Amino acid sequence: MFSLENCYQNFLDSNPYPRELTSYDIAHKGLHMHLMHQDKLLINFCSNDYLGLAKHPLLISRSQEYAEKFGVGAASSRLVCGNFSIYEQLENQLAKALNKPAALILGTGYQANISVLEALLDSKVLGQKPLVFCDKLCHASMLTSIYSKAHVLRFKHNDLNHLETLLNKYSEVNQPKFILAESVYSMEGDSANLPGLIELAKRYHTFLYIDDAHAVGVCGKKGWGVAPEFAEEIDIIMGTFSKGLGSFGAYIGCSVTLRNYLVNKCKGLIYSTGLSPAILGAISAAIEILPQLENERQKLIMNANKIRHFFQQNAINYGNSNTHILPWIIGDAKDTLRVSQKLTEMGVLGTTIRPPSVPTGLCRIRFCLSSAHSDSDIQHFLTAIQKVCSSRKSTHSV
Ligand SMILES: Cc1ncc(COP(=O)(O)O)c(C=O)c1O
Structure with a gap:
């Protein structure tokens, strides 16, 4: 018998890129960009809170x-x-x-x-x-x-x-x-x-x-x-x-x-x-x-330039990014998910983006920077990316 519920379930069953809602908590009051997920501390590189004003x-x-x-x-x-x-x-x-x-x-x-x-x-x-x-x-x-x-x-x-x-x-x-x-x-x-x-x-x-x-x-x-x-x-x-x-x-x-x-x-x-x-x-x-937030804007741009330079040195494809938003364009959806999971294990949270948000073959992890990231957040990010890159080079995947 025809059922609307079945139509929606069929859509879910046939969707190659299922989306789901994940819960996070704010880790510390003072540290803007730190989240907790299942008892794990994550540095947030997904947020659009580019100046840290959400907690100002x-x-x-x-x-x-x-x-x-x-x-x-x-x-x-x-x-x-x-x-x-x-x-x-x-x-x-x-x-x-x-x-x-x-x-x-x-x-x-x-x-x-x-x-x-x-x-x-x-x-x-x-x-x-x-x-x-x-x-x-x-x-x-x-x-x-x-x-x-x-x-x-x-x-x-x-x-x-x-x-x-x-x-x-x-x-x-x-x-x-x-x-x-x-x-x-x-x-x-x-x-x-x-x-x-x-x-x-x-x-x-x-x-x-x-x-x-x-x-x-x-x-x-x-x-x-x-x-x-x-x-x-x-x-x-x-x-x-x-x-x-x-x-x-x-x-x-x-x-x-x-x-x-x-x-x-x-x-x-x-x-x-x-x-x-x-x-x-x-x-x-x-x-x-x-x-009044000129220093914050300058810090944000400096950090973005630093990361772009690092991406260049590590042959990471960041497309034509010239702002505080930096994609790591990986291509294959499964590969992108693997890299994203590895980074999460190391405490770095980026957004995994797959079709229909981007065309097939252009899957990516998107990193958004904020002036609320501390120097040690940025250093942690670079170290994690470096580790993932090294293990990809040695095994051709993570
Ligand atoms: C370019 C652009 N316009 C509009 C919006 C929607 O804004 P809001 O999140 O306030 O609904 C977004 C959200 O991501 C966006 O990226």
């Missing part, structure tokens, strides 16, 4: 203060009664930091990309079905809503020649056009050529949407990401509070018209409960201290 005393105390003042829940959408007056102050601060006329805070990065793009691509509003030119490696949240709204053309990752070929092909077509890209790609740790994208967007009269999620905190003037440096020429700058800014939630920087439009059209804003005031407290503190 000011974020914690402001979060407590706001929870006490406003409660832990917003109790409704911002369009109903969940729009605490603090939003206005935060959005003004954000707009200034992003060099944009306006800003809008949304639930999560995932929700922001899905629902902002869904609203922007509305063909009833635009008069025609739009064309979307999207980098091949854009995050899942940028892809989810666009296929039902637009004709989507994916260009090869960071390949502006390919993008230009596609733009050229459709240059006579009168449909509205959008380019979607990230400034720093989360699986590769490489960067987009923003001036090149801007030049093409201008030449082909195309709306430019940049997801700056992995650059925020780390790159750019005062840590506000790469995109604000080119703000005038980017229509929407999207960023998150959930990575380098240590807490949760997302924002966009845009024109006043776009902000007003999204308040009327963006379902993720209209039909979803506003952020918890405790989170707004953490956001407020992160906005306040971000410009």
Whole structure:
């Protein structure tokens, strides 16, 4: 007999890359990047907490203060009664930091990309079905809503020649056009050529949407990401509070018209409960201290360069990474899992990434660095990698 439960079980049974949830605990209060898993101490190289702000005393105390003042829940959408007056102050601060006329805070990065793009691509509003030119490696949240709204053309990752070929092909077509890209790609740790994208967007009269999620905190003037440096020429700058800014939630920087439009059209804003005031407290503190964290940013970049140098010397393929995110591209899924397990045994926790997150044959372990890693954490990491490399060289596997 037909059973839905069987359908889902069949999917699980036939999935060559099953995912599972693993539990971790924070190991010590003071040591940001140390986790416990089944009584084993692990140094965390998976975290997006690039500046260690998730445990920063000011974020914690402001979060407590706001929870006490406003409660832990917003109790409704911002369009109903969940729009605490603090939003206005935060959005003004954000707009200034992003060099944009306006800003809008949304639930999560995932929700922001899905629902902002869904609203922007509305063909009833635009008069025609739009064309979307999207980098091949854009995050899942940028892809989810666009296929039902637009004709989507994916260009090869960071390949502006390919993008230009596609733009050229459709240059006579009168449909509205959008380019979607990230400034720093989360699986590769490489960067987009923003001036090149801007030049093409201008030449082909195309709306430019940049997801700056992995650059925020780390790159750019005062840590506000790469995109604000080119703000005038980017229509929407999207960023998150959930990575380098240590807490949760997302924002966009845009024109006043776009902000007003999204308040009327963006379902993720209209039909979803506003952020918890405790989170707004953490956001407020992160906005306040971000410009002061220049030493942390420098330390992070120095450590990333040190590790890249070490990878080069050990013939480790890290692709085109030029940021604080470094993949070790191994290729085969089983081999990647073996290396990852070996590293975990040595107390180094990286993220094993397999299809569908990356194409078959490009499996990898992704290491994310944080300024909260101590010198001894980094040394431990290098020693563990060195040991794995030596044993792979002697046995051709681990
Ligand atoms: C490029 C990019 N955009 C958006 C998101 C989603 O952000 P959030 O975790 O705040 O939902 C992610 C998350 O990993 C991301 O990598």
